[in-house]
Amino acid sequence: MNKNLQFIKMCKVNLSFSLLMLFNIAVFSQHVKPVMLVMGKALNERNMKPVAARIIYEILPAGTEAGIARSNPGNGDYKIILPYGKKYGYFAIAEGYYSVTQFLDVTDLAEYKEIDEQNLFLAPIEVDQVVRLNNIFFDDGSSALKTESNPELNRFVQFLKVNKKIEIEISGHTDNLGDHSTNMEVSIKRAKAVADYLTSNGISDKRLTVTGYGDTVPIGFNNTEEGRTRNKRIEFKVLSLTKTKK
Numbered sequence: 473m474n475k476n477l478q479f480i481k482m483c484k485v486n487l488s489f490s491l492l493m494l495f496n497i498a499v500f501s502q503h504v505k506p507v508m509l510v511m512g513k514a515l516n517e518r519n520m521k522p523v524a525a526r527i528i529y530e531i532l533p534a535g536t537e538a539g540i541a542r543s544n545p546g547n548g549d550y551k552i553i554l555p556y557g558k559k560y561g562y563f564a565i566a567e568g569y570y571s572v573t574q575f576l577d578v579t580d581l582a583e584y585k586e587i588d589e590q591n592l593f594l595a596p597i598e599v600d601q602v603v604r605l606n607n608i609f610f611d612d613g614s615s616a617l618k619t620e621s622n623p624e625l626n627r628f629v630q631f632l633k634v635n636k637k638i639e640i641e642i643s644g645h646t647d648n649l650g651d652h653s654t655n656m657e658v659s660i661k662r663a664k665a666v667a668d669y670l671t672s673n674g675i676s677d678k679r680l681t682v683t684g685y686g687d688t689v690p691i692g693f694n695n696t697e698e699g700r701t702r703n704k705r706i707e708f709k710v711l712s713l714t715k716t717k718k
Contacts (some may be wrong), residue, residue: 505555505556505557506555506556506581506582506583506584506585507553507554507555507556507581507584508553508554508556508576508578508581508584508585508586508587509551509552509553509584509585509586509587510551510552510553510554510562510576510587510590511549511550511551511586511587511588511589511590512549512550512588512589512590512591512592513543513547513548513549513550513591513592514527514543514548514550514564514566514591514592514594515548515591515592515593515594516569516593516594516596517572517593517594517595517596518595518596518598518601521548522543522544522545522546522547522548523543523548523564523566523569523594524542524543524544524545524548524566525542525543525548525550525564525565525566525569525592525594526540526541526542526543526564526565526566527540527541527542527543527550527552527562527563527564527565527592528540528562528563528564528565529541529552529554529560529561529562530560530561530562530623531558531559531560532558532559532560532561532575532607532620532623533559533618533619533620533622533623534623535561535622535623535626538554538558538560539552539553543564543592550564550592554576554578555578556578556579556581556582557578557579557581558578558579559575559576559577559578559579559620560575560576560577560578561573561574561575561607561623561624562574562576562592563592564592564593564594565594566594568596568597569594569595569596569597570594570595570597570601570603570631571592571594571595571627572592572593572594572595572603572604572606573605573606573607573624573627574590574592574606574607575606575607597635597638597710597713598710598713599710599711599712599713600709600710601709601710602707602708602709603707603708603709603710604705604706604707605624605628605666605705605706605707605708606624606705607620607621607623607624608621608624608625608666608705608706609621610662610665610704613650613658614658615658615661615662615664615665616665617665617666617669625666625669625670626673628666628670628708629669629670629673629674629675632670632675632679633674633675635713637712637713637714638679638710638712638713639679639680639681639710639711639712640679640680640681640708640709640710640711641680641681641682641683641708641709641711642663642666642667642680642681642682642683642706642707642708643659643663643682643683643684643685643706643707643708643709644658644659644660644661644662644663644666644683644684644685644705644706645659645684645685645686645687645689645690645691645703645704645705645706645707646658646659646686646687646703646704647687647690647694647699647700647701647703647704648687648690648694648700648703649694649700652686652687655686655687656684656685656686656687657684658684658686659684659685659686660682660683660684661684662684662706663682663683663684663706664682666706667680667682681711687703690703691703691705
């Protein structure tokens with residue numbers, strides 16, 4: 473057979489195979505749902521050292537567990553995969569720490585995405601330790617708890633039931649939009665809403681102190697949306713580990 477003819481036939485076969493592969497990839501991609509790969513470290517919030525921890529991720533608002541991973545005990549590295557179409561809370565768990573939760577909304581994820589440096593912090597249970605409760609949500613200007621807050625609140629209840637001697641201060645914080653006195657009032661009402669949830673689930677109010685700081689203790693810049701979101705938060709501070717108020 474003429475060598476040129478053989479070459480042409482071989483090219484036709486290769487072209488047909490390539491087209492078939494492209495077709496299969498296109499069909500496959502239509503059926504594969506996008507996911508987000510989340511990477512970071514599990515760290516002690518006080519000294520930034522790595523912590524060997526379980527990484528839990530759950531679907532909000534129900535708090536249904538979606539999966540479990542583990543951080544590398546040497547450097548704290550972890551990776552989790554979040555399928556599209558849901559809102560997720562995720563956090564690290566280790567003995568002797570309170571988990572600082574994070575939140576990701578991938579309901580509108582259209583393609584595969586990776587995000588790095590999503591560090592998960594574990595707050596050691598010590599006097600004067602301040603812990604952010606990131607997954608407690610309110611509508612703007614409101615002190616009514618949203619249902620997405622329930623998983624975080626329920627973990628908080630269990631933490632206080634296990635650690636029966638801990639006394640805490642619950643504090644509310646806002647951004648600097650609006651009137652200062654209004655922000656102060658909203659922050660107090662939000663802290664009280666959290667305290668009311670705890671007491672309605674069996675936690676003695678004698679262990680709880682409620683206060684609001686309004687916009688006076690920012691942790692982010694109020695001239696950006698991201699900074700204002702960080703500033704609108706609920707925190708608790710460990711006041712005592714050994715005494716119970718009379």
